[in-house]
Amino acid sequence: RAFDQIRMSQYSNSNIKFVGSHAGVSIGEDGASQMGLEDIAMFRTLLGSVVLYPSDGISTEKLVEKAAAHFGNVYIRTTRMDTPIIYSKEDDFKIGGSKVLKESKSDVVTICAAGITLHEALKAYEKLKKENIVVRVIDVYSIKPIDKDSIRKAQKETKAIITVEDHFAEGGIGEAVKSAASESSPVYILAVRKMPRSGKPYELLDYEEISSEAIIKKVKEIIR
Incomplete structure (x- = not known):
């Protein structure tokens, strides 16, 4: 209902800034109807739109400033x-x-994430490091437009890319990364694929297989 008004605004050369909070299974107990698991996909479809997904207070503040200075529709x-x-x-x-948060010449796999799943990716990095498995971690905070250069560089230098998102697989971070990637190495998408339910945030991240443990499992599947 509301999105139809947003969709129509693109035909009027609109300059609107939207902020969506309480999105994803990580909102926890509020339940599936409140999770907004399609928001990134919807805003990516708008002509000329910008879609941003900060992961902490500082990146949020900085990206709000960038959004305000940008002419056009922006979703944060x-x-x-x-x-x-x-x-x-x-x-x-x-x-x-984008921001490359963890990088070395020994990286075997690249993990691309944003928002809450970026924190899960960093947890996975620390746990894997203890097992002498080194991965690259990229914060793809700008989902549209996306940083093609960092993605393609990671493809050349690691065996595969894993994307992790608290969003349905369709139209989200994984598909944005895949559209920017070359065909030189595979892109694996970890996303919300089960019917969401109410629960504790970290229980739901585990249930949907987008937690640090799910990332670790996928990395080991790729390199074994």
Whole structure:
């Protein structure tokens, strides 16, 4: 209902900034009807739209500033859960950019994530590192436009890309990354694929197989 009005606005050269919070299974007990698991897909369909997904307070503040300065429709997805601060005030963010948070010459797989699942990716990185498995972690905070260069560089330098998102598989981060990637290596998509239910946030991340443990499992499947 509301999206039809948003869709119509694109034909009027509109300049509207939208912020969606309480999206994804990580909202927890509110239940499936409140999870907004299609929001990224819907806003990606708008002509010339920008879709941003910050992961902490600092990146949110910086991306709100970028959105305000940009002419056109912008959607920012924020996270309900309390999350650790990843970035410093000195970090810069741009529309169409990304942040490579973990990188080495020994990386076997690249994990692309944003928002709540970026924190899960970083947890997976630390656990895998203890087993001498090194992965690259990219914050794809700009989902549209997406940073093709960092994705294709990661493809050349690692065996595969895993995307992780608190969103349905259709139209989300995974498909955005896949559309930017070359065919040189595979892209595996971890996303919400089961009917969501009410529960504790971390229980639901595990249930939908988008938690740090699910990431670790997928990495090991790829490299074995």
